[in-house]
Structures are given as C-alpha cells and as structure tokens.
Amino acid sequence: MxxxxxxxxxxxxxxxxxxxxxxxxxxxxxxxxxxxxxxxxxxxxxxxxxxxxxxxxxxxxxxxxxxxxxxxxxxxxxxxxxxxxxxxxxxxxxxxxxxxxxxxxxxxxxxxxxxxxxxxxxxxxxxxxxxxxxxxxxxxxxxxxxxxxxxxxxxxxxxxxxxxxxxxxxxxxxxxxxxxxxxxxxxxxxxxxxxxxxxxxxxxxxxxxxxxxxxxxxxxxxxxxxxxxxxxxxxxxxxxxxxxxxxxxxxxxxxxxxxxxxxxxxxxxxxxxxxxxxxxxxxxxxxxxxxxKARVSADMPELPAAMKARLEAQYGLSSYDANSLTSSRDLADYFIATITAGAEAKQTANWVMGSLSAKLNSEDKSISHSPISAEQLAQLLKRISDGTISNNAAKQVFEAMWQGEGEADAIIAAKGLKQESDSGAIEAIIDEVLAANAAMVEEFKAGKEKAFNALVGQAMKASKGKANPAQVNDILKKKLQA
Amino acid sequence: MALSIEDIKKVAHLARIEINENDANATLSKLSGILALIEQMQAVDTSGIEPMSHAQDLSQRLRDDVVTKTNLRDEFQKNAPILGNGSQEPAVAGGLYLVPKVIE
Incomplete structure (x- = not known):
C-alpha cells in the first residue's frame, strides 16, 4: 500500500x-x-x-x-x-x-x-x-x-x-x-x-x-x-x-x-x-x-515576502536570488546597503551569496560581523564594473580586504592590480608575443583553434596578468585575421 | 449530567488528592448537588448575551516591560520545603530547589 x-x-x-x-x-x-x-x-x-x-x-x-x-x-x-x-x-x-x-x-x-x-x-x-x-x-x-x-x-x-x-x-x-x-x-x-x-x-x-x-x-x-x-x-x-x-x-x-x-x-x-x-x-x-494594531503596524519592517517581490521587480533578480537574500534581515540589509553605495544589483547578489557567504561560513561568522562592510564591498564591485581590475584580481583584493588591509582602491594601488586597458600598450605586448611564437601563429592559421587560447595565455603572461582579457581577445583576433 | 464514583476518583487523582471510599461517596453526592444547580441555571435563556470570562467587566491592565525584581534567592530559599528525609534544613543545593528524583 x-x-x-x-x-x-x-x-x-x-x-x-x-x-x-x-x-x-x-x-x-x-x-x-x-x-x-x-x-x-x-x-x-x-x-x-x-x-x-x-x-x-x-x-x-x-x-x-x-x-x-x-x-x-x-x-x-x-x-x-x-x-x-x-x-x-x-x-x-x-x-x-x-x-x-x-x-x-x-x-x-x-x-x-x-x-x-x-x-x-x-x-x-x-x-x-x-x-x-x-x-x-x-x-x-x-x-x-x-x-x-x-x-x-x-x-x-x-x-x-x-x-x-x-x-x-x-x-x-x-x-x-x-x-x-x-x-x-x-x-x-x-x-x-x-x-x-x-x-x-x-x-x-x-x-x-x-x-x-x-x-x-x-x-x-x-x-x-x-x-x-x-x-x-x-x-x-x-x-x-x-x-x-x-x-x-x-x-x-x-x-x-x-x-x-x-x-x-x-x-x-x-x-x-x-x-x-x-x-x-x-x-x-x-x-x-x-x-x-495601527501602532504595532507602524513599527513593522518591510516583510520578507514583500521585499523578495521588490528585489525581483526593482532589480531584476531571479526568484531564487531574491529568496536567498531575504532569508535574514541582516543579509537583506547588507545587500541593500551595498547597492545603495553604488554597486550593480545582480553582481552584488552573486558576490554576497558567493564569495562573501562562503567566507563567512568557513569562519563561522554572521553577516552582521563581516570584516568587509557593505560600503567596502561596493567599492570593490565598482572597480570590476568600470574595468579597473579583472575578476581574478578582485578575488585577491577581496582576500586582502577580509584580512583588514584597507579599502579596495588602496589595495589595488599597493598590489599593482590595476588592469591594463590602454589598447596601445596591449597591442605592443601582442606584437611581441606574435613575433616570439611564430609556430603557434602558423598552427592557428592551419585551423587549430586551441592555438588561439595559447596565444591569449602568452599575452596575459607577458602583461603579468594585468591586461584586460576582453581587449586582449579582440586585438589578437584582429591581428591574426589581418 | 450524572456523575459516577469513577469520575470522582479520576478528578481526585488528577488533582493529586488522596481519597478513601467513604469520602469519595460523600463527595459524589455533594458534587452531584452542585451540578444539579448548574443544570438549573442552564435553563435560563442566554441567547444574544456575550459570555464573560471574568466576574468583573473590566479589561487587563498591561505592565511596561521593565525588570523590577532583584535577586532574593537566599531569602526565598530559607523558606524552601523540608523534604523529611531526616534533615530539618530546606532542601536546596547549589541554588537549586531539590525534589524527589523525576525521570521521564
């Protein structure tokens, strides 16, 4: 039965x-x-x-x-x-x-x-x-x-x-x-x-x-x-x-x-x-x-269900993201504070529920005791959005901020993590890489797609990881097709 | 509603009152008398009258949420029950009130 x-x-x-x-x-x-x-x-x-x-x-x-x-x-x-x-x-x-x-x-x-x-x-x-x-x-x-x-x-x-x-x-x-x-x-x-x-x-x-x-x-x-x-x-x-x-x-x-x-x-x-x-x-x-009842009602915060709906409608978050972010008031407050400080919503949701939550969990800390404040996180995220640093560099900055090494901008400067976005400089690097790796260039021209990624890797290495990867891709593609 | 001697014994047990056969019978007739009185009152038509939960038609006064009591444990514990196990001292230890062992 x-x-x-x-x-x-x-x-x-x-x-x-x-x-x-x-x-x-x-x-x-x-x-x-x-x-x-x-x-x-x-x-x-x-x-x-x-x-x-x-x-x-x-x-x-x-x-x-x-x-x-x-x-x-x-x-x-x-x-x-x-x-x-x-x-x-x-x-x-x-x-x-x-x-x-x-x-x-x-x-x-x-x-x-x-x-x-x-x-x-x-x-x-x-x-x-x-x-x-x-x-x-x-x-x-x-x-x-x-x-x-x-x-x-x-x-x-x-x-x-x-x-x-x-x-x-x-x-x-x-x-x-x-x-x-x-x-x-x-x-x-x-x-x-x-x-x-x-x-x-x-x-x-x-x-x-x-x-x-x-x-x-x-x-x-x-x-x-x-x-x-x-x-x-x-x-x-x-x-x-x-x-x-x-x-x-x-x-x-x-x-x-x-x-x-x-x-x-x-x-x-x-x-x-x-x-x-x-x-x-x-x-x-x-x-x-x-x-x-009216007195109590006036004292009532926005309820999680209402806030979830608002996060979906106002910031275009998925139902899953909005639900996770409204699982506690501290978490929701942190999210709102981060975007109020100028970070983009979807990116903030990813970082708060990804790297930040993982780090908090691993050290058994609650979000209200996060070593990185919402304002500090917002500064970091803005530096990713405006192309100052790559996602990889952002992870290093995040770690440093967690260790209390200061604000994002100061850490980026101190560690020299600023991404190279000057196309002239990137072109120069790529020219060198192409000259030094003629064999790979031949392979690519013979139809081996993998050779392209290898060349990107060489260019990133030559820039010590600081070149903007999207720009490297674009410029390299143009040069190879020329 | 007719009460039985078993009802009396059950109510006594629930109230932890020890009762012998004679007292149980005497209580049966007294309680039955009280219930008869209530039955008589139930004959009154009360339709349309809202039931009261208290004899006074007033509402509960509320107290501000403030701690007003201080720690008087030592005073209170001087007055703790004596367990009758030979000791004439109040049955307390380490700040706890002592009772015969409870096991669930």
Whole structure:
C-alpha cells in the first residue's frame, strides 16, 4: 500500500522581552540558578500576575506578519498539571480565545532528487501567549532532581499549524521560514541551542488518497532542523511498519534520541492530556483595539515576502536570488546597503551569496560581523564594473580586504592590480608575443583553434596578468585575421 | 449530567488528592448537588448575551516591560520545603530547589 504522512507543527518561540510575561523578573539567559526566580515565578501565596505589554506587542506583530485575525478580546486560561518545574500546578496559557487566529505562511520547499523546488501555503490555526516552565536538573545531587525556576514565566508565543505538511522536507521548510520570520520582525532571537525556538511535530500516516487522519504521535522539543528531518523520517517509517505488521498506533508523546536516531514513547497521553482548562480568574480579558494594531503596524519592517517581490521587480533578480537574500534581515540589509553605495544589483547578489557567504561560513561568522562592510564591498564591485581590475584580481583584493588591509582602491594601488586597458600598450605586448611564437601563429592559421587560447595565455603572461582579457581577445583576433 | 464514583476518583487523582471510599461517596453526592444547580441555571435563556470570562467587566491592565525584581534567592530559599528525609534544613543545593528524583 502507498502511504501518506501528515504533519502539523507547534512551535514555542521565546519572545524578546526584558522581563517575564507576568512579573518584573529578568529573562536573561544563563544566570545562576533561581537568581531570576521572583515570588511570582515561585508561585508564593498571594502573588498576582500582571501582563507584560511588550509580549502583547510581539503577538500582535506576528499576527500582522502572517495576515491573521487578531482577537479584539482574548482570554488567559489555566492549563492544570503537576510537574516539579511548574510550582503553581498550572501553566497560564490561552485556550478558547487565543490572541492570534487563522493566518498563513508561504514556504519554499527546495528541490530534492527528481522533485523540483515548489511553493506551498501552510495555514496557521492559531498563536497564543503563555508562560514557560522551569527546568529540572538531574545528577547534581544523588537521588534528587534540582529545580531552576529562572525560566519559569518567560513569555512564549506558541504557533500552531494545520496538519498541512506532507513530508519531512515540507515540515523543515516551514520551520525554517517561521524561524526567519520571527527573527525578521524582531520578536524572537531564534537561538535554538538556548531553547528560544522549539518545535513539537505531530506525525500521522494514512493510506494515500484517504481523507481521514490517522492517529498521531507528537515528537517533543526538537531544537535543530537536522534532528527534525531525522526524527520525522524515523517516526514515519516506524508508523508505516507498525501498521503494515497489523499493529495500531497509540496516541503518544515521543522523544527523539539524536544518538540512536530513534523516537521513543514518553508517556501515554490519555490521562496527561486532561488539562481541565478554565479561564484564569487572576487575569482579565486582553483587549486589543484597532489603534493598538495601527501602532504595532507602524513599527513593522518591510516583510520578507514583500521585499523578495521588490528585489525581483526593482532589480531584476531571479526568484531564487531574491529568496536567498531575504532569508535574514541582516543579509537583506547588507545587500541593500551595498547597492545603495553604488554597486550593480545582480553582481552584488552573486558576490554576497558567493564569495562573501562562503567566507563567512568557513569562519563561522554572521553577516552582521563581516570584516568587509557593505560600503567596502561596493567599492570593490565598482572597480570590476568600470574595468579597473579583472575578476581574478578582485578575488585577491577581496582576500586582502577580509584580512583588514584597507579599502579596495588602496589595495589595488599597493598590489599593482590595476588592469591594463590602454589598447596601445596591449597591442605592443601582442606584437611581441606574435613575433616570439611564430609556430603557434602558423598552427592557428592551419585551423587549430586551441592555438588561439595559447596565444591569449602568452599575452596575459607577458602583461603579468594585468591586461584586460576582453581587449586582449579582440586585438589578437584582429591581428591574426589581418 | 450524572456523575459516577469513577469520575470522582479520576478528578481526585488528577488533582493529586488522596481519597478513601467513604469520602469519595460523600463527595459524589455533594458534587452531584452542585451540578444539579448548574443544570438549573442552564435553563435560563442566554441567547444574544456575550459570555464573560471574568466576574468583573473590566479589561487587563498591561505592565511596561521593565525588570523590577532583584535577586532574593537566599531569602526565598530559607523558606524552601523540608523534604523529611531526616534533615530539618530546606532542601536546596547549589541554588537549586531539590525534589524527589523525576525521570521521564
């Protein structure tokens, strides 16, 4: 039988705030245990939550970015369960009335094998505000678990999709797109190692063509795209094999083990799932007005999809180039700064995504820490366009600029890389080469095309690589045909 | 809606309340009484009335995103639970609150 996998994602994005969602405790990462756990984080008796304005601002921003319905009135609810890292015995979340309703994100699924690249719309069911739990630390004290509540109360936006994805590749393309978007609009730092962006993936399988959903298992807390691919592929195979062997899928929460590449059931869900949500009497409804939305909207940068379209229309870039350049705001800003400084767009796109990206990757640097500024790169590219230096020489200048040797013009002068474009001088060189290589000239005249390239090589060598190659070609051709 | 003794036991378990057979039966009749009251209230026609999520008809006040809390860990940890494993000291170590081992 042919099977189809059905995937939906729930992503917890940590919102970029200074303080917690319901208290004035700091959310800075990496502090000593419990030094940022105030009385609200600890759930001491008598404390009350007060909602953080910035967290609401972030939620509205996300809603606007995905063209979603933003609830004029949303409600906080208690999700009840017991766990040592949750001192209140409930998590404050949103249930029936989330702050962000239905929206959509367009993803680009890359080509793989015979499958060409394609676009797909992933529908967002909802996004709601909630607080994070604390952390359990094992192994510090014999037969005990340690609890660090610094993270308890950190603001999260949980973003939930419809079960719209049909392969690991689509799920990862969505996760990457979302990861780019939340950083682009500045609501999340996207740091997956520190847990700022965590994905839970719901996976089920069904016979191809069926419109009924199979029983799903939820893979918890994937914090890298590589693990996400491995986990989904393993889980899909496991479910298909189980069903083909006559077994049944039990709804469950599973963990992915990166060492074995396998998923393993964590707990059966029926009971744990009974969260007995009810509206939190400690919090009043959250009201968002049109004026609130307009204020946030004014603070919104040009979105990546709009910028991609603009790069294609305004600068004639290909869809592929425009998509790559808008994969992060820093990259897009760098590109725009380079062309604003006078470089040509297509050439800039090639250099930024080619030599510059390769160099940044090899030294594990981000574009915002590039040793070569956009203005410096623009000067170099202008020297290629105006014929001052050849592409080869440009690579040398680029290396020198990377090493901090100064501006392009200074490096070109210091290294004597200026290309010879004076046709009189080039003619003189070619005349010498022709005289010294009479045999090659004969070969060319006898019909050997290869001899032409050899002569070009000799002329370039005689000019110490400085002659403009296009001019050498032209002049040599004329002389040989004369 | 009729409650069963199993419902009582399940709710008690979810709330981590230990309950014996006698108390379960007593709770069953009390909770059933409360549900009967709610059923009576549900007979009232509320069509066209927007449901409230809070007894007060007010909206949530928002707080500026400013860190106002200082580190009071040492004070708080003096008040940490005593685990009852012979020690009378609050169960903390290296800044962590200690609890019986949790394994998933």
């Amino acid at each position: 042919e099977w189809e996998v059905v995937i939906g994602l729930e992503t917890h994005t940590q919102l970029q705030t200074n303080s917690k969602i319901f208290s004035g405790a700091s959310v800075k990462y990496g502090a000593e245990p419990n030094t940022q756990a105030c009385e609200v984080s600890l759930a001491l008796p008598g404390v009350l939550p007060v909602l953080n304005k910035q967290a609401v601002h972030c939620a509205i921003k996300f809603g606007l970015a995905i063209n979603a319905h933003i609830a004029p009135r949303s409600v906080f609810a208690r999700k009840n369960y017991f766990y040592p890292d949750l001192p209140k015995g409930y998590q404050i979340s949103q249930f029936e009335l989330p702050v962000v309703g239905k929206g959509a994100i367009t993803i680009q699924v890359p080509a793989a094998g015979k499958q060409e690249a394609y676009e797909k719309v992933v529908n967002i069911t909802r996004a709601h505000l909630e607080e994070d739990a604390g952390k359990s630390v094992h192994g510090a004290v014999e037969s005990m678990s340690g609890i660090d509540l610094n993270r308890a109360g950190t603001p999260l936006l949980e973003i939930v999709t419809e079960p719209d994805m049909r392969s690991a590749a689509e799920a990862v393309a969505y996760a990457k797109k979302l990861h780019e978007l939340v950083q682009w609009i500045g609501i999340c730092d996207g740091n997956m190692q520190e847990g700022s962006f965590r994905c839970d993936v719901n996976v089920s399988v069904r016979p191809k063509g069926s419109d009924k959903l199979g029983t799903r298992r939820e893979i918890k807390n994937l914090n890298s795209f590589k693990f996400m691919t491995q986990a989904i592929e393993y889980e899909t195979r496991w479910q298909i094999e189980t069903l083909e062997d006559g077994g049944k899928i039990q709804q469950a929460t599973v963990l992915f083990n990166p060492d074995t590449g396998e998923t393993r059931a964590m707990r059966s869900k029926e009971e744990a799932n009974d969260y007995r949500y009810f509206p939190d009497p400690d919090l009043l409804p959250l009201i968002i007005t049109e004026a609130d």
